[in-house]
Amino acid sequence: MENPFIFRAYESKHLFCDREKELQRLITNTLSRADTTLIAQRRMGKTGLIHRLFDEIATKQLPILPIYVDIFATRSLEDLVKTISTTIARVIPQKSSVVKQFTKVIKSLRPIITYDPISASPQLQLTFQSEAEQQQTLAELLKFLDSQNIPVLLAIDEFQQIRNYPETNIEALLRTIIQTLNNTTFLFCGSKRHMMLDIFSNERNPFYRSTEFIHLQKIEHDVYADFIERHFRNAGLTTDSEAIDFILNWTERHTYFTQRLCHTTFNLATNKVNIDLVKLSAHQILQTDAMVFAQYQQMLTHGQWNLLIAIAKEGTVSQVTSQQFSRKHRLGNPSSISRSLAALVNKNLIDENPIEGKNTYTLNDVFLARWLGSNY
Numbered sequence: 535m536e537n538p539f540i541f542r543a544y545e546s547k548h549l550f551c552d553r554e555k556e557l558q559r560l561i562t563n564t565l566s567r568a569d570t571t572l573i574a575q576r577r578m579g580k581t582g583l584i585h586r587l588f589d590e591i592a593t594k595q596l597p598i599l600p601i602y603v604d605i606f607a608t609r610s611l612e613d614l615v616k617t618i619s620t621t622i623a624r625v626i627p628q629k630s631s632v633v634k635q636f637t638k639v640i641k642s643l644r645p646i647i648t649y650d651p652i653s654a655s656p657q658l659q660l661t662f663q664s665e666a667e668q669q670q671t672l673a674e675l676l677k678f679l680d681s682q683n684i685p686v687l688l689a690i691d692e693f694q695q696i697r698n699y700p701e702t703n704i705e706a707l708l709r710t711i712i713q714t715l716n717n718t719t720f721l722f723c724g725s726k727r728h729m730m731l732d733i734f735s736n737e738r739n740p741f742y743r744s745t746e747f748i749h750l751q752k753i754e755h756d757v758y759a760d761f762i763e764r765h766f767r768n769a770g771l772t773t774d775s776e777a778i779d780f781i782l783n784w785t786e787r788h789t790y791f792t793q794r795l796c797h798t799t800f801n802l803a804t805n806k807v808n809i810d811l812v813k814l815s816a817h818q819i820l821q822t823d824a825m826v827f828a829q830y831q832q833m834l835t836h837g838q839w840n841l842l843i844a845i846a847k848e849g850t851v852s853q854v855t856s857q858q859f860s861r862k863h864r865l866g867n868p869s870s871i872s873r874s875l876a877a878l879v880n881k882n883l884i885d886e887n888p889i890e891g892k893n894t895y896t897l898n899d900v901f902l903a904r905w906l907g908s909n910y
C-alpha cells in the first residue's frame with residue numbers, strides 16, 4: 535500500500551488533514567469577492583491549503599477559475615510579469631478563442647510564446663521592456679484575466695517576495711491595478727510574518743486593510759491524532775495513543791514534520807505502531823538529516839551557533855537577551871546576543887512569533903531543534 539503520509543505536494547482531500555474552517559472561509563471569501571491574506575510559519579501547510587481549496591472548487595464545480603502563481607523565484611517586476619503571463623498561458627486552453635484574445639493582449643508587449651514540443655507547456659519570453667511598459671503589461675494581463683466570463687481567484691504564493699524587488703512602487707502599482715478589477719479575487723500567501731503584516735496592516739502602505747487575514751495555526755491535537763490513527767488502521771496497522779502522542783509532541787504538531795515522522799514510521803511498520811517504532815523512526819530521520827545540520831555550523835559564527843543551541847534546548851524563548859538566559863547558556867553580552875538573534879532570524883533558522891503580545895523565538899526546523907537538543 536502506498537504511504538498515506540505525504541510531505542511533498544498536495545495530492546488529495548483524502549490525504550489532507552482537516553483545515554475545514556479555513557477552507558470554508560476561503561470559499562466564502564472567494565464567492566463574495568473578498569481578498570484574503572494567508573499567513574503561517576514555514577511548512578505549516580499554506581500551499582497545501584491553497585491546493586486543497588482548488589480541489590474543492592473543482593469537485594464542487596464552483597463557478598470560479600482558480601489560478602496559482604508562486605513568486606518565490608521572482609527577483610523583479612519583470613520576473614513577476616513573466617511568471618504571471620506564463621501562468622495565464624498555461625491555464626488557458628490552447629485551442630480556445632480566448633487564446634487569440636490573450637495573444638492579442640500581449641502582442642503589444644512584444645512577447646514570444648512558444649509551446650514546448652514535448653510537454654506542450656507554454657514558455658513565454660518577453661523582449662526588453664522599460665519599467666513603464668512592464669507596469670502596463672501587468673495591468674493588461676490582470677485586466678485580461680478579469681474580463682473572462684468566469685470569476686477568477688488568483689492565489690499568489692510567497693507574496694512577500696515583492697519586497698525584495700529593486701522597484702519600490704510595486705505595492706502601489708498592484709493595489710491600483712487591483713482596484714480596477716471587478717471579477718478577480720486575490721489570495722495573498724506568505725510566511726514572512728513581519729513583512730506580510732507590514733504590507734497588509736500598516737496604514738502607511740497601499741494594501742492597508744484591504745484583505746481579511748487567516749493565520750494558519752497548528753492542526754488540533756485530537757484531530758491530527760484521529761487522522762494518523764485512521765491512516766495506519768486503513769493499512770492494517772494498529773496504533774496506540776502513546777505512540778501517536780509521541781509523534782505529535784516530538785514534531786510539535788508542525789505539519790511538515792508530523793507528516794514526515796508518520797511517513798517514516800509507516801515505512802518501517804509491519805503490524806504494530808508502538809512508541810518504540812516511532813522512536814526508531816525519529817532516530818532514523820535525525821540520522822538522515824544530520825549531514826545537513828552539521829553544515830549549519832560552518833555557516834554560522836560561534837555566537838550564532840551557541841544561541842541556536844540554547845534556543846533549541848529551551849524550545850521557546852521570549853527573553854533572549856535576559857541575564858538569566860545568557861548566564862545559563864553562557865552567551866555573552868546582550869548586544870552580541872541581539873546581533874546573533876537578528877542573523878538567525880534573517881537566515882530563517884529562527885522564527886519570531888508574538889505570543890500574548892510578547893515576541894518569542896523558536897527554531898524553524900523542529901528536527902534541527904531535536905538534533906541540537908540531543909547532541910549538544
Ligand SMILES: Nc1ncnc2c1ncn2[C@@H]1O[C@H](COP(=O)(O)OP(=O)(O)OP(=O)(O)O)[C@@H](O)[C@H]1O
Binds near residue numbers: 541578789
Ligand atoms: N492539512 C494537511 N494534512 C496533511 N498534510 C499536509 C497538510 N498541510 C500540509 N501538508 C503537507 O505538509 C507539507 C508542508 O506543507 P506546505 O508546503 O503546504 O507548507 P507551506 O506553509 O506552504 O510551507 P512553505 O512556507 O515552506 O512554503 C507538504 O508536504 C504538505 O503536503
Ligand SMILES: [Mg+2]
Binds near residue numbers: 580581582691
Ligand atoms: Mg508554501
